Amino acid sequence: MLTMAYAVLFYVATALLAGGLGYRIWQYASTPAPLKIPTTPAPVTTGGVVFRMAREVLVFESLFKSNKWIWAFGILFHGALAAVLLRHVRYFQNPVWDVIALIQPIGVYAGFAMVAGLLGLWARRIIVPRVRYISAPSDHLMLFLLVMIGVSGLSMKFVAHTDIIAVKTFFLGLMRFDIQPLPSDPNLLIHLGLVALLMIIFPFSKLLHAPGIFFSPTRNQVDNPRERRHLSKWAAKLEADGGGA
């Protein structure tokens, strides 16, 4: 019964995450950018834009320039999250890739680093009056959700072990539509329940900044308005039809 409920929950969550994210990305990709608005000084070649975007995504360059504290906690959380997620790949593959096996020991420390980074970001929302004023309930709830996922994960490692072989069998089974029994210890059920909740709300949440950054006109445009006239698709169509200014 419990196994069935979690199996259905994960199928629904995966469908909503994939469908919702796909829909959002399609929305972002098809929204016209009518103006040339790269944040200057900006690269003047496409290669330059790719390089700047890579710096933005990998080391949060503009955040570093604007606020060192948020940058430090932000990079701690996101870097640790990447390591934790890579460590989790072992639950979804058999045999496990060498690189995933190699990262296992780092992943445990990353669990603590992830929670520490989140608590730092959360403290800022409570301590800094200016930031507290603009923090909505959803900002606090997302942080709470992520902290609880981390804490429940760590509790399985350090407080009450779960049967990770059975967890893996369950998820490998889900991927083959062959439902296998899921262990029923509370820490695991809380961890997985919160993860499914995260997957479901992701496409409606502020966490969309992850795919969104790639579609940000101030970041993805080449600074070449003198060399090439900037015309969004709908404006070009309007012009061809003889309308517009």
Ligand code: HEM
């Ligand atoms: C379906 C997806 C997931 C499954 C099956 C899963 C399962 C597990 C299990 C079994 C553990 C205990 C590991 C051990 O005892 O060695 C764990 C730990 C942990 N999980 Fe998850 N988890 C999932 C998704 C996530 C997500 C999305 C996050 C982060 C947002 C996360 C964060 C953590 C953390 C921080 C730990 C503790 C550190 C570690 O062992 O890596 N988990 N998870």
